[in-house]
Amino acid sequence: MLRVLYLVYTAGHAGRVDLAGEAIRLARQLTLATEEPEARGLLALMLLNHARLPARLDSEGRIVTLDRQERGMWDTREIA
DSSP states (O other): OHHHHHHHHHHHTTSSSOHHHHHHHHHHHHHHHOOOHHHHHHHHHHHHHHHTGGGSBOTTSOBOOGGGSOGGGSOHHHHO
């Protein structure tokens, strides 16, 4: 289940449909249904990656590495 959720999340970055958001929603539901620490870890990983999304590409669509990202663009609510 966790692998499928992460696959859906990863595929969501390239598509028009918000699969990443849907994967996060499902992971939240999973953490409510189980005490499995890996489910909480996966949710944390997805939220951290999703929070950085606005800073991951420059104005020309090129990938910006983590060390060069403008941290002010990160969604601190999702990180918290």
